[in-house]
Amino acid sequence: MELTFNTFLKEELTIKEIQEALDSCLITSKELVMYYLHRIGKHDQSGATLNSIIEMNPDAIFIAEGLDHERKTKGARGPLHGIPVLLKDNIETDDHMHTSAGTLALENHLSGIDAFLVEKLREAGAVIIGKTNMTELANGMSTTMWAGYSSRGGQTLNPYSPGDFFVGGSSSGSAVAVAANLTVLSIGTETDASILSPATQNSVVGIKPTVGLISRKGIIPFTYTQDTPGPFARTVTDAAILLGALTGVDPSDPATYKSDGISSRDYTSFLELEGLSGARIGVFNNGSEDYYKNSGEYDGVLFNNVIQTISNKGAEVIEQIDIPSFHKDWSWGVPIYEMKHALGNYLSKLPSQLPIHSDSELIEYNKSNEEKVLKYGQNMLEYRQGLPHNTLANPEYLHAKLEDLYFAQEQGIDYALKKYNLDAILFPSYIGSTLCAKAGYPSIAVPAGYMKNGRPFGITFASGAFSEGTLIKLAYSFEQATQYRKSPIFY
Secondary structure (H helix, E strand, O other): OOOOOOHHHHOOOOHHHHHHHHHOOOOOHHHHHHHHHHHHHHHHOOOOOOOOEEEEOOOHHHHHHHHHHHHHHHOOOOOOOOOEEEEEOOEOOOOOOOOOOOOOOOOOOOOOOOOHHHHHHHHHOOEEEEEEOOOHHHOOOOOOOOOOEEOOOEEOOOOOOOOOOOOOOOOHHHHHHHHOOOOOEEEEEEOOOOOHHHHHHOOOEEEEOOOOOOOOOOEOOOOOOOOEEEEEEOOHHHHHHHHHHHOOOOOOOHHHHHHOOOOOOOHHHHOOOOOOOOOEEEEOOOOHHHHHOOOOOOOHHHHHHHHHHHHHOOOEEEOOOOOOOOOOOOOOHHHHHHHHHHHHHHHHOOOOOOOOOOHHHHHHHHHHOHHHHOOOOOHHHHHHHOOOOOHHHOHHHHHHHHHHHHHHHHHHHHHHHHHOOOOEEEEEOOOOHHHHHHHOOOEEEEEEEEOOOOOEEEEEEEOOOOOHHHHHHHHHHHHHHHOOOOOOOOO
């Protein structure tokens, strides 16, 4: 028998629409959670089999019922009260869900702690309904591994044409779940392009914040320098609401100390309809066709339409700006050396009953489960195993770390902002991700139309440290002027 739901739940809903319905008793949080569980069962784990979800929270309905009771007796805590959220599978939770980063070796890992951002979500009244699939070890396992694949979760598919369009990585499941309306919101993580890439590929909004705006405590690490969590949503408004709920100084994460007094708890104050008016936007499109010639991710017509819209909304557009370090032959010393150190430290602290406690044990575990685990090999893990043990004192690493900061900041984002007196830089798709990642600076990805074959196209706005408010203002104004996003039709 086909389950029936309140007709109100048949369309994609924003946080505002849901809160109004909850306050007027049109729906309950329990009904909302049940609706998304139904959609996950129907479209993600069967039907189109998008494979964006790796595990569900068995307590989700109970949590929703408790929040419904609290709403009746005490009122709502805020805009996230009763709202379903999904977490990337590298974010730890102190509940019945496992945290594995997509690895089979950690499929039985129960963390015992909540990540700092999870504490924030629970305080805000959000309902964490599950974990999302991801590129295994945040794309730190194999150079040939397809984005969105993990040995534990399988291959995540793009809902706009499952099995045909690139899904983006490594926060693939988090983006797809939002795009396919399997949740209201989700959280991903980014080291380089892992939020921006799947956001543009799946026609959703993704925010890669300044490193340190959101604590990294309780997240299986890739690097110390570049890692950051960030929100996915279908609208800039919802992404802004979620971002504000996640910020805060965390004594256990030194990267957050500099955000004290700078970060905002309410980014909705930047949602200005005419936010583009008077803004100076530098367009970087140098070599985009060559950059994307084999991927099909660039569309010159759509990008020119973006530039025209921004200009029509009153922005001063400076085309073909120069960023000296963009085409630099970057050293990958920082992620290579830091992942060996960071992941090794994380594994060493795992409970004794788990099968791995070092990168060498992980490699051997994978070899002993080759048929299940090594579809794409593990050449990245094996390469890092051969690095010197004291990796963070290695001169190659130290020089790479200093060069990354200098060329990404002083000869990169900061250079362009200062030279052209810009509020932000506009990139097609996510080609500015490496600059922003190495600088530790924020970006926001926004839907910008669809190619002739139906493939989503997106853009990113980027700027300097803690400029999230400015980026949200620009992205919101663009979104409201275009309303490009449309739902995927996969059912």
